[in-house]
Amino acid sequence: MVNADILDDLKTRLIAHARSLGFATVGFAPAEDDPLRAERLDSWLEAGHHGDMDWMEARADVRRGPQSMWPEAASVIALGMSYAPSVDPFALEDAGERARISVYAQGGDYHVTVKKALKALARWLVAETEKLGLGAAELKVFVDTAPVMEKPLGEAAGLGWQGKHSNLVSREHGSWLFLGAIYTTVPFAPDAPHEDLCGSCNACQTACPTDAFPAPYQVDARRCISYLTIEHKGPIPEEFRKPMGNRIYGCDDCLAVCPWNKFADHAARNKAFASRAELAGPRLADLLELDDAGFRALFSGSPIKRIGRDRFVRNCLIAAGNSGDASLMGQAETLSHDADPVVAEAASWAIAELKAVP
Template sequence: MSTSDNSPEARLKQMAADIGFADCRICRADEPWAAGARLETFVAQGRHGGMDWMETTLERRKAPTAMWPEAKSAIMLAMNYGPPASPLPLLEMREHGNISVYARGADYHELIKKKLKQLARVFAEETGEAVKVFVDTAPLMEKPLAEKAGLGWQGKHTNLVSREHGSWLFLGAILTAAALEPDAPEADHCGSCTACLDICPTDAFPAPYQLDARRCISYLTIEHAGPIPAEFREPMGNRIYGCDDCLAVCPWNKFAHTSAEQKLWARAELKLPELEELAALDDAAFREVFSGSPVKRTGRNRMLRNVLIAIGNSGQPDLVDGSVVPHLDDDEPIVRGAAVWALSRLDMARFESERAQREASETDPGVKAEWALTPL
């Protein structure tokens, strides 16, 4: 569609580009699709883990018209957040915590929402059609809609892949009552490649195009509220918030380019924070350091749990006195339990000494179990 085309679709796409979106495509929102049945199976198998909201909002998630019966079209927007280099080498820097690329700056929900509202407002004013704006905090399945609209395809890692931007895309959606001309859906271009499946440190993909969130480091470090299951602690390495492995290894990233937006919102101090500094954060300091970042939503306790697991994997026994032992007295059981595990990994003699003093007086069953476990 040329820029001289004055159709609503052409105007919409030009406005999206002017606002800063990497791509804009359209699909019907009121047609039958298979994504709802796949989601129902995912939840029925329990693969959503502790994300109970996926179960309670299942019926609303199964189709766009379940969210808004008047919806006829979905305007799908993509924003590139491609990093300047692969994040995978940072996993070898074990004295630092690794934060997923998307969370190293301002909260992307807010970044996209402002642009979505701006675009939706102009579209509604020009066409007189009703609109509703969605980012991934709402119960709408953006990835299947994005594939249907032609932004990309859901790869074997279940995330969207684009031939122009690789696996580094934020997604947003505008539903409208307007019956817009849809774009062609994107075909699957994964071929025989299994790089994203092979690199997963916790085998979170039961099969291509299927994810078991209960085994995913992104889920475990962000959504999971309890202790990290023992089998996933060592594979976590230094990942303290999210995991980019399956995204970063995608061969289609060779066509991606560094996001101009990322240069504006990414913060250098969140690229590779030191574990020692993170372990010293109290609640107020945590909120200050991660102000405006999506990391803030995890809260201090989950973050410290993750940091202590990373310290246990760091091979740095010099962190025991200042960063581990103080958290054996933390008020929160998930923090104390993670500190016990970290201590067992870094200093066995100190572990036995502290266990002799603390195990009998520990009141939380989970932490008592950590002391009772035979260290790896």
């Protein structure tokens, strides 16, 4: 058994090193599977709330907990990087000719930044355990793309709590954290899980434009604008088109209204996530001109690139139809003949909406 004092010292130094790599918060959780978390996942999937995200169901068996994926895991290091916005996410709400892009996607791709820092921290941990004569630590690093429930693990590690919008909320960083996790064979002592501080507040529930919350702490992805604009590949269901407004990639509403954001430490924001000027409120007219090459060039290094030009232009056409801006009619008419049938259908809808403008 490893001396507890040695592990405590290693833990302290790991936290300091993680902060030097750009992480704003660090915590430690047990690696054992949590039956309650697994039960909630199963219920969510059974209700169909994952929509077309078949990958959630396909690997549900290993998503249930750390040791379901890797039985040798002894502890989990949960980490968060801040992307606290420098401007009000609602600032462009009434600017119909402009596109609203979710705060998290206005800067560099978080997958790249967080994973690079996680790998650097992992290398440091391996070297330190070897120096201490503990043998090289075994570990696995994860950022969003693996079957890992980062938010429940973040809560278990004391980073914050899963709010009624289902995202993690931190007392120090509000709703603005990118999460990563390291599973390791090093048996770090766990931190205390964070208490739920939502209280009677339901601001996130009432702010949702599409009523995506069937109950507090539950989200039906099929009704969520983030899901519809990013994950959903077909036509946007008509009942959600008007509520989308000018949101073309993601939605911040349920996060932005959280009262805990007034305590967010903006100085802790990682510089890699600072908004690019061209993504902080682009003109719809410019975005509707994008062909595949133009789309790839504009969104190089951005998480937006992964949805492709067709899905992106579909979203922009819905925003155009909601804009009341008749000057977009010509572009919509051109796109009504697009090779992609989903784009063409969205263009026809936009034309009908723009013709109806008084």
